[in-house]
Amino acid sequence: MTQGRPMRADARRNYERLLKAAAGAFAEHGENASLDDIAKRAGVGSGTLYRHFPTRQALLEAAYVDRIEAFGVRADELAGERPPGEALAEWLYELAVGSLQVRGMRALLGSAVTEHGGAAALTACGTVVHGAVTRLVKAAQAEGTLRGDVEPIDVLRLTHGVTTAAELAGAGEREIRRYLRLLTEGLRAG
Amino acid sequence: MTQGRPMRADARRNYERLLKAAAGAFAEHGENASLDDIAKRAGVGSGTLYRHFPTRQALLEAAYVDRIEAFGVRADELAGERPPGEALAEWLYELAVGSLQVRGMRALLGSAVTEHGGAAALTACGTVVHGAVTRLVKAAQAEGTLRGDVEPIDVLRLTHGVTTAAELAGAGEREIRRYLRLLTEGLRAG
DNA sequence: TCGCGAACCGGGGACCCTCTCCGCATGGTA
DNA sequence: TACCATGCGGAGAGGGTCCCCGGTTCGCGA
Missing domain, CATH: 1.10.357.10 (Tetracycline Repressor, domain 2)
Structure with missing residues (x-):
């Protein structure tokens, strides 16, 4: 899957943060939690969220x-x-x-x-x-x-x-x- | 239920139109069809739609x-x-x-x-x-x-x-x- | 250690949806 | 015909999703 190259350090950091924020938000607000809000919680821009996780499903799954x-x-x-x-x-x-x-x-x-x-x-x-x-x-x-x-x-x-x-x-x-x-x-x- | 008074003629006309438009839109786009779009189809303002049907459920049911x-x-x-x-x-x-x-x-x-x-x-x-x-x-x-x-x-x-x-x-x-x-x-x- | 190109970031903006508000038009009655 | 309660309409606030692109940062190779 994600071979290509081993993800740059900042990218990986943001990825992890997003996952943590997403888990919290989903637990709190259900599957329809605001994605922009998740991005904010993680301290990244929404663009970053959508780059890592193209769809809500993808984020939910991760x-x-x-x-x-x-x-x-x-x-x-x-x-x-x-x-x-x-x-x-x-x-x-x-x-x-x-x-x-x-x-x-x-x-x-x-x-x-x-x-x-x-x-x-x-x-x-x-x-x-x-x-x-x-x-x-x-x-x-x-x-x-x-x-x-x-x-x-x-x-x-x-x-x-x-x-x-x-x-x-x-x-x-x-x-x-x-x-x-x-x-x-x-x-x-x- | 709807006794009170027998609905003004224009109100009833709009009500019927909305129902027809809604049936079409739901059949076409599923339960999440745009309500604004339904109002447009019916040729009424969105305010009129929300007055007759306060929620999506209400419209769906009707x-x-x-x-x-x-x-x-x-x-x-x-x-x-x-x-x-x-x-x-x-x-x-x-x-x-x-x-x-x-x-x-x-x-x-x-x-x-x-x-x-x-x-x-x-x-x-x-x-x-x-x-x-x-x-x-x-x-x-x-x-x-x-x-x-x-x-x-x-x-x-x-x-x-x-x-x-x-x-x-x-x-x-x-x-x-x-x-x-x-x-x-x-x-x-x- | 340094320079450079590729990779990544961020947030502003386009677009869509919901729902409310209030000036205005209209139907029904006297 | 004239009046006014009733219902209309559409602009706008608020909130959401997702894309785009100028600017920044990383980390490889020398």
Whole structure:
């Protein structure tokens, strides 16, 4: 990716500052925090912000990349200590809770599982999350606790959808858990 | 509601024009169509628009109220010609497809099932849809095809969530059908 | 250590959107 | 016909996004 040349020292400094400012602003005002404001907080001009991060998405992703990677790690942790079906369920739950608690992250995850006109233009964060869910899903399917006719990305999208539903309900973690259980067990009686 | 006095002739004319212009603009540009542009299309000043419709939501709702009411009617039609479980499933499917095809309607339905700080500040459209789904859900539960521990609004929210998921998938009607089936049957194997 | 070109910075400005305000035009009534 | 409450319209304030370009700074090579 960013080979070419190893970024000039001032450029890197500003980059770091922007990330820190962005994380603060997004946490405080949600995904629609003012970008100009973020630039001001970081003590740089708005031009500098837009050079480093061409779109809001790009900045959002860069600001949360460490959290996203933590989810990747967490997936393997869970896979090591629980049976596959449970590991998947718990991971999805934690992902959903995280999506709601950390403002702006839900939008990020949403964009990570979006079909961009067919081209698999997966963002970096999309790659991590998609990798993690794929491992968990395959294991659960091999174990026989998860139906075989779903793709990992389906599971991710449906979880995102359920999170949306929970948010509409003015959600707490209890609502998320309930909706995820409904998704797992199905709405049908019996 | 709007008793007080029977709206002056010019006011009513502008109101109608705004509705027509709004329907066109929302269909064309999605729920974020420019309000100023809508006012221009309608040949009125922006002040007039904001007087009749204080918020974007209000305009969106007014523009789609007839479609929403059609869903209410459709619910009773389906209830008359199919067993309750099927009627509910088909209605949800049509609702989801409508949400995707008519741009802006998904946002509207979302807001219709949102918990507004506990106060049941249901919009007019929310009332219609909520009434329809309640009738269908109760019938299906009485029949025994729908699990008893879900509220009608849960079904609505989850459908909205699934629609969101389908949209992320670059959805067609096939994807919606698939995701709704997954929701009905559950992700668990068996 | 020094000089130089490339890389980067900053903030002003163009453009778009929302929403309000108030002088003015107009419809409905006596 | 004449009056005045009611509704109209569009300019403007405020806030946001994003680009552009003159000026500055870095760090490589000598």
